[in-house]
Amino acid sequence: MYYLGIDIGKNNHEAGLIREDGSHVGKSLRFANAREGFQQLLLFLEQSLPEREAFCIGMEATGHYWLALYSFLREQGFALHVINPIQSDSLRNFHIRKQKTDAVDCFLVAEVIRFGSFSETHLADEDIMALRNLARFRESLKDSCADYKRQVVTVLDQVFPEYAALFSNVFGESSKAFLKTYGTPEQVVDVNTKSLAALLRKTSRGRHGTDKARELKSLAARSVGLTLCSDAFAFQIRILIEQIEFTEKQIDEIDKKIARQLRKFSSVILTVPGVGPATGVVILGEIGDISRFSNPKKLVAFAGIDPTSFQSGNYVGQHNRLSKKGSPYLRRAVWMSALIAVRCDPVFKAFYEKKRGEGKAHGTALGAVSRKLLYTIYAVLKANKPYEVRRQGIE
Template identity: 50%
Template sequence: MFYIGIDIAKHKHEASIIDSDGKLLCESISFSNTQKGCEKLLALMQKFTVTADNCIIGMEATGHYWLSVYSYLLEFGYNLNVINPIQSDSFRKMYIRQTKNDSKDSFVIAQIMRFGQFSSTSLSSENIMALRQLSRYRLFLVDECSDYKRKVICLLDQVFPEYSKLFSDTFGVTSSELLHKYPTPEDMLSVSTTKLTNFISKCSNGRFGREKALQIKEAAANSFGVKFAADAFAFQIRQMLEQINFIETQLDELEVQITTMLFEENQVITTIPGIGNILGAIIVSEIGDISRFDSASKLVAFAGLDVSVKQSGEFIGTQNKISKRGSPYLRRAIWTAASRAAFCDPVLSDYYQSLKTRGKHHLTAVGAVARKLCNIIFAVLRDNTPYQPMPKN
């Protein structure tokens, strides 16, 4: 049997081939992250009569750079294993101690394959991968939109600090339209009360009228905002509002696509309290095949919601925090769902309130609910059956 370790990088990979005794067949080779590079690796394997039937190949999940090599070798039927770099750290220390280079890393990965002491990350189905791509893209757009909103607030704090008191939602329809047309106090004062009244009445479908227009006028007239560089502030506010509107339109389209794909892939995840279509899509796509986890505790660890214990000798830390290892996307989705479930599911709500009664901080209690929610998610996905809330006694 032969074992091949591939150290993944952006442009060039390194590969080492060892036999059943752990002996290198030759010096490690470097090959580019291209089809020609992979052909170079295959040529070396053929030289030593390494085939799909007599070898195991391992590589670390380094960013997204391993996907192309994985996909290429998979087509030839090779036994491929993708491992988390954390798993190879202990082996790396044992073999190379304080030194590190690509050839030694690929050798260590090959040895891990030989000993078989690893858990492999399997490539998800095409539908799950597509759902994961879209779900992560949505999180990116949400964060970007939030960033633009923070920047608009920052600009308003400088040019019109009183504006935040005029509307309950600065980025609601009426407020956004008003800021886009009249982004500074001077702009709002330059228009007549009647025209301003008609404008906000139209934007709000008659909800706001003359009284709101007078309130805006008064706030603008007494604003303590900066008076210089008004045109620069106005220009930035308008452009950022346009960007926010564009991103929100994209999000609407994206969420329809995500919801459609989720219903095609999984029908039970949204029966769990606190989990809607979007959070369900993130959770399902990040977990992938639930059979990868033989217990709920392993899913909790994969989400990084397990508690890290600090212990030295007889000292055991009492202020422990979650490990935050594993998928940050999954952890974020489950945490958000737990924040909702703690107030809408009878069992989880009782559990949250009992922790609060014992003096636990809100975030500590939510973290505990998140771990319980992981157990529910594990059971629902494992059995592929809808969640049945337990009635209160």
């Protein structure tokens, strides 16, 4: 039996072949992440393997760079094992003289496959993969939008620090329209009250008008904000608000596409407490096929919500933290769902309060709720039955 290990890179991959006893078969092969390079790998196998000798291939799931080679080799009919880089790192750390070169790493991957003690990364089917990509893209746009908002607040803190008290939501429609048009106190002071009132009345659908316009002008006249570079600050605010509006429209468009994609699944995920459409698609997309997790503990570990522990001799650490080794997207979605579940579901609310009563901090208690929520998600998806409230579920 022979084992081919492939170290994945962005532009180039490295392949190394070993025998059953772990000895290397010649030198490793460096090949491009392109069709010509993939053909070079096939020729390398043909020349290096004895005729009719059985072999298997292993590669690391490094970012998204492994997908093209994986698809190519699957089309060629090869059996493949895709492993988490953490597993090959464990073997790499075993060596006293640590080396980090592609040539060494590809043989380490082959060793992991030879030992056989590894868990595989599974490529989801096309519908799940599409859902996952859309959900991740949505999260990235939300993060970008939040960053734009932070930049707007930073500028306002400098030029109009009193502004936050004027609107209940700085990024509501009326406020955004105002900031795009009159970004600094100097511009507000110079504007006609009637024109400002008309803008506010239109964007607020009649909720604001002359009184709000007068309040804005009065506060702007007394503002202690910077007066230097006011035109530059006003320009910056306008561009940022336009970017926020554009990004929000993109998110709405993605939401519609996600809703269409979600209809392909008859999933019961939305019956789980705290799980809404936005977090539900992330959870479904990241989990994929629930059957690849033999028990809920493995799902908890995949999300990185399993607690770490430290013990040395008679010492046992008392302040354990989340491992955070797993899907950050799933961990974030479950955490957000747990925040809602403790407010809207009697079982999870009681469980949270029980942990708090034991002296646990808010974050620690919420981590326990997140794990319990993942156990619930596992059971619901495994049985494909809607969630039912069971008060005896409180532990």
